Amino acid sequence: MMHNPIAQELNAVIKKGNPHVLEMMSKIGRRLYFPKGILSQSAEARQKAYDKFNATIGIATEDLRTMCLPTVMSFLNEKKLRPSDGLTYASSFGIPGLRQLWREQLFEKNPSLEGKTVSLPVVANGITHGISVFADIFMDPDDVAIFPDKMWGNTILALSVRGDVHIVQFPMFTPEGGFNLAAFEETVRRQAETNYKVTVFLNFPNNPTGYTITDSEGQRITEILTQVAEEGTNVLAVTDDAYFGLRYEDSAIAESLFARLADRHPRLLAVKLDGATKELFVWGLRVGFITYGAKVDGEPVAFYDALERKTAGNIRGTISNASHLSQSIVRKALQTPEIYDEREEKVAILKRRALKVKETVYDPKYADAWSVYPFNSGYFMCLGLKTVEAEPLRVHLLDTCRVGIIAAGTHDIRVAFSSVDEENIPDLFDAVYEGIKELENG
Numbered sequence: 357m358m359h360n361p362i363a364q365e366l367n368a369v370i371k372k373g374n375p376h377v378l379e380m381m382s383k384i385g386r387r388l389y390f391p392k393g394i395l396s397q398s399a400e401a402r403q404k405a406y407d408k409f410n411a412t413i414g415i416a417t418e419d420l421r422t423m424c425l426p427t428v429m430s431f432l433n434e435k436k437l438r439p440s441d442g443l444t445y446a447s448s449f450g451i452p453g454l455r456q457l458w459r460e461q462l463f464e465k466n467p468s469l470e471g472k473t474v475s476l477p478v479v480a481n482g483i484t485h486g487i488s489v490f491a492d493i494f495m496d497p498d499d500v501a502i503f504p505d506k507m508w509g510n511t512i513l514a515l516s517v518r519g520d521v522h523i524v525q526f527p528m529f530t531p532e533g534g535f536n537l538a539a540f541e542e543t544v545r546r547q548a549e550t551n552y553k554v555t556v557f558l559n560f561p562n563n564p565t566g567y568t569i570t571d572s573e574g575q576r577i578t579e580i581l582t583q584v585a586e587e588g589t590n591v592l593a594v595t596d597d598a599y600f601g602l603r604y605e606d607s608a609i610a611e612s613l614f615a616r617l618a619d620r621h622p623r624l625l626a627v628k629l630d631g632a633t634k635e636l637f638v639w640g641l642r643v644g645f646i647t648y649g650a651k652v653d654g655e656p657v658a659f660y661d662a663l664e665r666k667t668a669g670n671i672r673g674t675i676s677n678a679s680h681l682s683q684s685i686v687r688k689a690l691q692t693p694e695i696y697d698e699r700e701e702k703v704a705i706l707k708r709r710a711l712k713v714k715e716t717v718y719d720p721k722y723a724d725a726w727s728v729y730p731f732n733s734g735y736f737m738c739l740g741l742k743t744v745e746a747e748p749l750r751v752h753l754l755d756t757c758r759v760g761i762i763a764a765g766t767h768d769i770r771v772a773f774s775s776v777d778e779e780n781i782p783d784l785f786d787a788v789y790e791g792i793k794e795l796e797n798g
């Protein structure tokens with residue numbers, strides 16, 4: 357595999373300083389780099405757009421302050437935690453009370469799980485770590501992982517750079533603006549012809565587009581994956597449910613596809629990656645979960661126990677265990693009844709922003725500048741630029757009007773309305789439009 361250009365640069369610097377150190381590195385060591393992706397674009401926006409509109413990063417803010425649930429903050433501010441809640445080690449599996457509670461809530465949030473058995477969730481250090489643990493356990497070099505062409509870039513580091521996985525993409529949308537089921541099916545079937553196993557990542561609400569599939573699209577994806585399994589290919593269906601629950605329109609499916617895919621077919625393993633990160637507005641606490649749903653011959657408890665032990669073994673050998681303090685805060689917060697209304701209030705704020713964005717971006721006055729990718733959920737939305745490229749526009753907006761957006765593709769920009777207050781949304785898009793016109797006119 358050709359090394360990424362940034363990795364090549366880093367390797368050249370190391371080689372110049374001491375060539376033996378480069379020789380000593382593993383294949384992964386030589387391949388690693390720190391991407392100039394969302395994090396570096398966001399760092400620039402923090403410097404230049406801190407006092408205006410910083411619509412870059414996947415957190416949520418209100419009045420330029422971090423959005424938070426009062427119940428969560430009460431455990432930090434009112435010192436309601438004992439040393440044994442946080443200073444001692446957590447188990448590599450995660451703390452038992454939190455694992456039980458998260459599973460109970462999975463059944464409440466996902467009605468199609470009724471009557472099915474799933475593993476206890478194993479606690480990872482955020483969802484990112486969950487992806488990496490999944491890759492360690494299930495992916496060999498050159499295995500194929502299928503994604504839509506709109507995907508979260510960090511998955512590339514976890515799967516492709518670290519795991520040597522081959523990422524195959526398909527166009528996510530039809531021209532009419534639905535999920536491209538035909539391209540999805542064609543890609544899965546083509547890969548199934550030449551591989552014993554295919555891995556499919558399903559991320560709804562999607563980063564970067566903010567799209568969640570409809571119920572009938574979910575139905576069809578489930579049928580396609582089940583048929584491919586029936587025809588003899590092993591299928592790993594991984595749902596990245598980072599933005600679960602941030603649903604703003606009835607068009608979006610209300611439950612995770614994990615619930616539909618679990619316990620379907622012996623050759624189909626559903627893996628759910630989710631977390632407190634966005635569901636509870638606690639990005640930095642780093643609490644994620646890995647949950648398995650399979651068709652099990654015989655006693656499911658013993659089967660899932662074995663899978664959980666392998667998962668915890670990987671965690672033991674890498675980070676040892678996720679933060680006990682963070683897990684205790686999440687567990688206690690979930691046991692506090694008020695938190696559910698607090699959460700609904702914040703989701704309602706984000707929903708009002710999403711509807712405001714909808715009201716704004718389709719205005720015919722912008723029609724010469726962009727088209728809008730479908731969105732109905734999550735933190736983000738994307739615009740396809742018709743006349744200028746995304747990266748020069750990003751830099752121009754930062755330099756001329758302190759507006760931060762993400763260049764998400766050559767002609768696509770991602771706007772995080774999760775971090776722009778509702779009343780500023782029309783001004784934000786006006787600024788983007790003006791920036792486009794200025795660039796057009798040189």
Ligand SMILES: Cc1ncc(COP(=O)(O)O)c(C=O)c1O
Pocket residue numbers: 414481482483484485508559562563596598631633639642643644
């Ligand atoms: C699709 C997707 N998955 C996973 C994550 C990461 O979640 P965590 O912060 O829990 O690692 C993000 C966050 O940006 C995301 O957008």
